[in-house]
Amino acid sequence: MSAATGTKTTTKTVTSSLLSNGWARWSLGLLLPVVILLAWQLSTAAGVFSAVQLPAPRAVLAAGSELIARNELFNHIAISTQRVLLGFAVGAALGVSLGALVGLSKIAEVMLGPTIGALRAVPSLAWVPLLILWMKIGEDSKVTLILIGAFFPVFTTVSLALRHVDKNLVEAARAFGLKGVKLLTTVQLPAVVPAIFSGLRLALAQAWLFLVAAELIAASMGLGFLLTDSQYNGRTDRLLLAIILLAVLGKITDALLGLAEKWAVRRWS
Amino acid sequence: MTDLLTTPIPLAELQGTAAMPVSFHNLGRRFGTGAGAHTVLRDVSFEVKAGEIVALLGPSGCGKSTLLRAVAGLDAPSSGAVSIDGTAVSGIDPRCAVAFQEPRLLPWKSIAGNVTIGVPAESDAAQRRAVVDKLVGLVGLSKFAEHRPREVSGGMAQRASLARALARNPGVLLLDEPFGALDALTRITMQDLLLDIHAAEPTTVLLVTHDVDEALQLADHIILLGPDGSDNPGATIVRTVEVPGARPRDRASTALAGLRSSLLASLGVAGH
Incomplete structure (x- = not known):
């Protein structure tokens, strides 16, 4: 009995020490992608799927080098990344500012809350025709759509978190004459840094989601464009590459x- | 006096605000409205002279802290008024500084950073640093100036909170049971520290406490709050005591022992 318990404990310690080791974590995380890649390679080599249904990994790689040789791939990646980062930055900044306003001011909450909630309920694709009509098919309409996607997660987490900042800390700071923007930047925002970052991570995922929505419909460059263009030309290899x-x-x-979140949470808590 | 004048920082900058008198005029505070309303304080009137230490003593829930918050401007009385140095308090008052029962330090700032929050906004960076260095030293935390609050003990955090309050150069220092959550030994050390600070910079101090010994040890006057036995709801002043003897007082003195028994009796705890 005691021997069995001993073995169990040892296994447990080995597992937990393995999981705290950086390299071991990396390797374990890469295990599943490698298995998928292997299954992909084997199934295509065995002829389970046609080349149009599922091209071999090598074909996808070849499609990649062909696009690189034609100087297209990095342009697609660069423009998409630029759109995401721009839309994410502006959307997150707006999310923090409006989230702070609604989270801290009762009157702002009552006046803006319902409208913002209703706008959040609009599906992302519904904005596309309107944005194209207003801003034409250019960078503005795409970045604006991504901005909308990035805004809401940040807005929601920040406004909710600000309502639960330690009242005692805020009162103490007010007693020392802090108010308004100074109070916000000295006490309230630092107190919600962890929440801001979880909002930012959700927002970043949303930004990539909305990027594809924007580029699928109206673009001549970018990874979303690569997706639609490959679909029309029956290039499953490029499609997979884009994905x-x-x-x-x-x-x-x-x-x-x-990484930034880890640093910030350590710094601000 | 001369050695203070030869310090690098002009004395006036560190002691910009002189001690100020405080007066309460018929102060009352009710919470809630209609049927749910209840009176916490009523008809509180007394005067505190500039530079005095006054202890507000009473059972818990009697409105001691409410009274203190009214002086700080953190709470507005329902009736009556508080004035500091002849002008009424309305809104958060820059002439006061508060130390709360909990240290209430910002966990992401160092001890020095937290004390800096107390320094009035109009002072420049060099002045700020000088004041913070001096106060952190005064409360014996120089070695811990760059530590975070969670890295120091409860007593040290409370000293930092006191330093933050002093950094404001308050005309009136408000202490809301500042030593209540500390262990007995640390509490005595903190009381002695407060007396040293008061001797060096004699500001007016209003101290809320439920500890009779603490009041006897620190205060010039003790104001006892509680229900006065009439049918009127809420607490008011039931007794005012002038504590005899110069500080620091002998904790074992017989005069204080008699006063202690009598105060405990007034608080409804007989036979001690």
Whole structure:
């Protein structure tokens, strides 16, 4: 009995120490993608799918190098990333400001809350025709759509979190003459830094989502355009390439934001 | 006096505000409206001379803290008024500084950073740093100036909170049971520290406490709050005591022992 318990404890410690090791975590996280890649390679080599249904991994790679050779791939990636970052930055800034206003002012909450809630309920694609009509098919309409997508998660988390800032801390700061913007930047915003970051991470995911919505419908460049263009031309290899690139870019930007979050939470709590 | 004048920072800048008198005129406070309304304080009138230490003593829930908050301008009385140095308090008053029962320090700022919050906004960066260095030293936290609040003990955090209040150069220092949550030994050390600070910079101090010994040790006058036995609801002043003897007082003195028994009796705790 005691021997069995001992083994169990050892296994547990080994597992937990393995999970806290950076390299082990990386390798374990890469395990599933490698398995998927392997299954993909094997099934295409065995001829389970036709090349149009599912091209081999090598074909996707070849499509990538062809687009690189034609100087197109990096342009697609660059323009898409630029749109996401721009829309995310502006949307997040607006989300923090309006979230602070609604979270701290009762009157603003009563007056703006219902309207913002209703606008949030509008599905992303519903904005596309209107934005194109107003801003034409250019960068503005796309960045605006992404901005809308990034705005709401930040707005919601910030406005909710600000309502639950420690009342004692705020009162103490007010007793020392802090008020308005100074009170916001000294006490209230630092107190909700963890919430701001979880909002930002949701917003970043939304930004990539809305990017594809914007580029699917009206674009001549970008990863969303690559998707539709490949669909019309029956280029499943490029389609898969675009999807993989979206996954990788989304994961990388989220990981970078995660690092910033770690630093900020340590700094502000 | 001379050694203070030879310090690098002019004395006037550190002691910009002189001690100020406080007076309460028929102050009352009700909470709620209609049937749910209840009176916490009524007809509170008394005067505190500039530079005096006055303890507000009473059972918990009697409105001691409410009275203090009215002086700070954190709460507005329902009737009557408080004036500091002859002018009525309305809104948060820059002439006061408060130390609360909990330290209420910003967890993401260092001890020095938290004390800086107390320094009046109009002072420049160099002045600020000088005041903070001096006060952090005064409360014995120089070695911990760059530590976060959670890295220091409760007593140290409370000292930082006191330093933050002093940084404001208050005309009136308001202490809301500042040592109530500390262990007995730390509490005595803190009381001695407060007396040292008061001797060096004699500002007016209003101290809320439920600890009779603390009141006897620190105060010039003790104001006892509670229900006065009439049919009127709410607490009012039931007794005012002038504490004899110069500070620091002998904690074992017989005169204080007699006063302690009599105060405890007034608080409804007989036979001690």
